[in-house]
Amino acid sequence: MVGLATAFGAGGGTSSYTEVEQANVIVMWGSNARNAHPIFFQHVLKAVHGGAKLFAVDPRRSETAQWADLWCGLHVGTDIALANTLAREIIHAGLVNQSFIDRATSGFHEFADSVEEWTLETGSQVTGVPVESIRELAHTYATADKAQICWTLGITEHHNGVDNVLSLINLALLTGHVGRWGSGLSPLRGQNNVQGGGDMGAIPNRMTGFQDIIDADVRAKFDTAWGLTGTDCAIQETYGWHLTQMFEAMGRGDLRAVYVIGENPAQSEADSTHAVKLLKGLDHLVVQDLFLTKTAELADVVLPGSASWCESEGTVTNSERRVQRTRKALNPPGQARDDMAIIIDMANRMGADWDYGDTPMQMAEMIWNELRQLSPMHAGMSYARLEELDGIQWPCPSDDSLEPPFLHGRLWSENPAVLGRPAPFSVVVDDPPVESLTEEFPFRLTTGRRLDSYNTGVQSGSYSSPLRFGETVDVSPEDAVRMGIADGEVVLISSRRGSIEAPARVDDSLRPGLVFMTFHYPEQVDVNQLTIEATDPKSGTAEFKAAAVRIDRIAHTAYPDRQLAAGN
Amino acid sequence: MNMSYHTNMNPTRSRGRKSSSLTRITTPLVRDNGVLREATWDEAMSRAAAGFSQIKADHGKNAIGVFSCSKSTNEMNYIAQKWIRAVIGSNNIDSCNRT
Numbered sequence: 001m002v003g004l005a006t007a008f009g010a011g012g013g014t015s016s017y018t019e020v021e022q023a024n025v026i027v028m029w030g031s032n033a034r035n036a037h038p039i040f041f042q043h044v045l046k047a048v049h050g051g052a053k054l055f056a057v058d059p060r061r062s063e064t065a066q067w068a069d070l071w072c073g074l075h076v077g078t079d080i081a082l083a084n085t086l087a088r089e090i091i092h093a094g095l096v097n098q099s100f101i102d103r104a105t106s107g108f109h110e111f112a113d114s115v116e117e118w119t120l121e122t123g124s125q126v127t128g129v130p131v132e133s134i135r136e137l138a139h140t141y142a143t144a145d146k147a148q149i150c151w152t153l154g155i156t157e158h159h160n161g162v163d164n165v166l167s168l169i170n171l172a173l174l175t176g177h178v179g180r181w182g183s184g185l186s187p188l189r190g191q192n193n194v195q196g197g198g199d200m201g202a203i204p205n206r207m208t209g210f211q212d213i214i215d216a217d218v219r220a221k222f223d224t225a226w227g228l229t230g231t232d233c234a235i236q237e238t239y240g241w242h243l244t245q246m247f248e249a250m251g252r253g254d255l256r257a258v259y260v261i262g263e264n265p266a267q268s269e270a271d272s273t274h275a276v277k278l279l280k281g282l283d284h285l286v287v288q289d290l291f292l293t294k295t296a297e298l299a300d301v302v303l304p305g306s307a308s309w310c311e312s313e314g315t316v317t318n319s320e321r322r323v324q325r326t327r328k329a330l331n332p333p334g335q336a337r338d339d340m341a342i343i344i345d346m347a348n349r350m351g352a353d354w355d356y357g358d359t360p361m362q363m364a365e366m367i368w369n370e371l372r373q374l375s376p377m378h379a380g381m382s383y384a385r386l387e388e389l390d391g392i393q394w395p396c397p398s399d400d401s402l403e404p405p406f407l408h409g410r411l412w413s414e415n416p417a418v419l420g421r422p423a424p425f426s427v428v429v430d431d432p433p434v435e436s437l438t439e440e441f442p443f444r445l446t447t448g449r450r451l452d453s454y455n456t457g458v459q460s461g462s463y464s465s466p467l468r469f470g471e472t473v474d475v476s477p478e479d480a481v482r483m484g485i486a487d488g489e490v491v492l493i494s495s496r497r498g499s500i501e502a503p504a505r506v507d508d509s510l511r512p513g514l515v516f517m518t519f520h521y522p523e524q525v526d527v528n529q530l531t532i533e534a535t536d537p538k539s540g541t542a543e544f545k546a547a548a549v550r551i552d553r554i555a556h557t558a559y560p561d562r563q564l565a566a567g568n
Numbered sequence: 569m570n571m572s573y574h575t576n577m578n579p580t581r582s583r584g585r586k587s588s589s590l591t592r593i594t595t596p597l598v599r600d601n602g603v604l605r606e607a608t609w610d611e612a613m614s615r616a617a618a619g620f621s622q623i624k625a626d627h628g629k630n631a632i633g634v635f636s637c638s639k640s641t642n643e644m645n646y647i648a649q650k651w652i653r654a655v656i657g658s659n660n661i662d663s664c665n666r667t
Contacts, residue, residue: 189638190638191638191639192638192639193637193638193639193640193641193642193645194638194663196641196642196645197636197637197638197640197642197645197663198663199642200642200645200646200649201645201646201649201653201661202634202636202645202646202648202649202661202662202663203661203662203663204659204660204661204662205659207649208646208649213659222653226650226653226654227654228654232629232657233629233653233654233655233656233657234657235653235659236657236658236659238659239659240630240633240652240658240659240660240661240662241633241660241662242662243635243662246633246635246660246662249633254630254631255630255631255632255633255660256623256626256627256631256632257619257620257623257631257632257633258632258633258634258635259616259620259632259633259634259635259648259651259652260634260635261634261635261636261637261640261644261648262636262637262639262640263635263636263637265635283619283623284619284620284622284623286616286619286620289593290592290593291590291591291592291593292590292593292597293590296593296597297604299597299599299604300598300599300615300616300619301596301597301598301599301612301615301616301619302593302596302597302598302604302612303596303612303613303616304592304593304594304595304596308637308639308640308641308644309639312640312641312644313641313643314641314642314643314644315641315642315643316641316642317642323642326641333592333594334592334594334595335594335595335596335609336592336593336594337609339640339641339644340643340644340647342613343644343647343648343651344647345613346613346616346617346620346651346655347650347651347654347655349613349614349617350617350620350621350655351655352654352655356647363643364641364643367643367646367647368642368643368646370646371642371646
């Protein structure tokens with residue numbers, strides 16, 4: 001989001017799902033959507049079945065790559081090198097959209113100079129992708145009528161994730177594949193409301209509606225609406241701490257109390273041993289959740305909340321910026337309460353005088369109508385209209401008309417007043433993962449999701465699945481043979497931060513030197529003991545995708561209860 | 569609490585592997601002498617609110633932060649960020665995305 005906001009001023013994917021279905025070329029970059037975003041992938045498949053060319057850029061020959069016309073199997077952390085090489089090839093082959101560049105962008109010449117060193121040969125050498133593949137991707141993308149680049153955590157969960165995104169945006173700016181029907185840039189959000197959480201201002205630098213805190217007019221608007229003008233609580237001009245900075249502040253003793261709502265940082269953070277120690281050191285920890293998570297076990301107070309998808313009223317916003325109603329079908333169990341009601345109660349016990357009605361429906365609609373007054377991009381979305389139209393994409397400033405389904409159409413306007421600020425190219429420098437491979441730690445560990453599990457397993461772990469086989473460390477057939485590791489053999493995986501045991505699984509989608517694990521089973525195998533806390537200074541996202549590890553054999557016996565096949 | 573509505577699992581024929589077996593919390597909990605015990609809503613909310621007020625009084629508004637939820641609704645996220653900004657007075661809120 002930071003990358004898209006830097007380039008275009010709005011932190012959201014630029015296209016709609018319908019446009020993805022109608023694109024001629026789709027580049028899935030750092031995204032195994034077939035597994036991790038199976039619903040979105042149905043839209044991709046519609047395009048593929050309609051004749052679209054699908055490219056997969058991923059270190060693994062993932063399930064998504066197996067659907068692709070071309071797989072570009074780059075080395076972990078060489079995304080910028082590949083993007084810059086593609087950019088140079090597009091420029092040198094004369095495939096740029098010069099009129100778009102001249103009218104709607106800035107910084108082209110500086111950018112072109114910066115990628116000049118990235119010849120096909122250099123790019124191939126650094127990324128491991130064959131010259132012909134890079135050329136084919138560059139030419140096919142640049143000459144397509146409608147082309148989409150879609151990405152997910154394979155791009156963002158690096159120490160330089162924002163630069164990775166900027167390097168993809170450069171490609172769209174070079175070719176004019178943004179701001180018009182069918183072409184765009186689509187980050188796939190990892191949870192049902194990642195987009196909405198940011199849009200609502202549940203981030204340290206933006207108020208509701210993605211309005212920047214450093215803007216005095218924005219602060220004044222919220223101060224007035226919330227009655228904070230002149231009080232101790234008037235909105236501070238300085239950004240708050242993002243997640244990683246909050247952990248750092250805990251370490252310094254500056255952050256003393258935390259209210260955790262529906263999250264499990266004790267298990268989801270990189271270097272989780274350290275995270276638990278910091279959470280334990282807090283003076284006051286309140287956890288509001290459905291389950292007694294590892295984080296809740298550390299809390300001073302645990303508040304049982306409600307499930308957003310079936311026990312709550314409200315809205316959520318998906319990866320195409322579509323706001324949709326969520327309806328309450330069930331009461332939360334036992335004494336568990338509505339999440340909004342708990343927070344409102346907490347506020348009023350601390351001296352606020354908030355009245356949002358009594359029922360979850362009243363609360364949700366009163367809150368929604370309050371924020372529609374404050375957030376222009378949500379202003380035209382009454383609940384009635386959301387019902388009537390089956391969801392509405394932002395921006396929706398007007399009560400009686402709709403905006404186009406894609407963002408940044410202004411960039412195609414001949415009228416400079418409409419066009420506004422040109423979208424800047426970004427000079428991005430290749431910057432390999434923080435942990436380089438050494439003789440002692442010779443394997444690159446990358447992490448991700450599987451189809452039938454969800455993140456730390458809080459929500460999915462209690463369900464059984466015939467597809468699930470527990471945590472494994474996936475290794476290439478070549479490495480398995482070289483090290484004499486049998487499929488199913490328990491091995492020791494160590495990084496500079498810790499060691500864990502897991503059964504090996506030989507996976508021919510991996511190349512030598514690359515190993516893969518999930519973080520779905522922290523109770524059994526806590527992978528985030530291995531991952532590195534190095535974070536992106538611009539977004540605070542940790543480098544979950546690139547740790548250096550070693551693998552040692554510990555026994556010759558196979559895991560007795562391991563099940564790879566369905567059923568047992 | 570019967571949680572059967574939450575699972576599509578056939579209890580008589582469990583297949584595949586479960587990684588954990590968390591059940592819903594249905595009662596507020598508070599920590600006493602190092603141990604979490606059941607409490608009334610009033611007691612739990614009083615403890616929670618008093619704790620935040622105390623920290624704010626002793627260490628200032630920026631000593632408090634919120635981890636908000638990317639699975640929850642827009643309305644919940646709006647009211648959570650309003651709480652940290654309008655009640656506490658801090659911008660320390662972020663959404664974590666990996667739980």
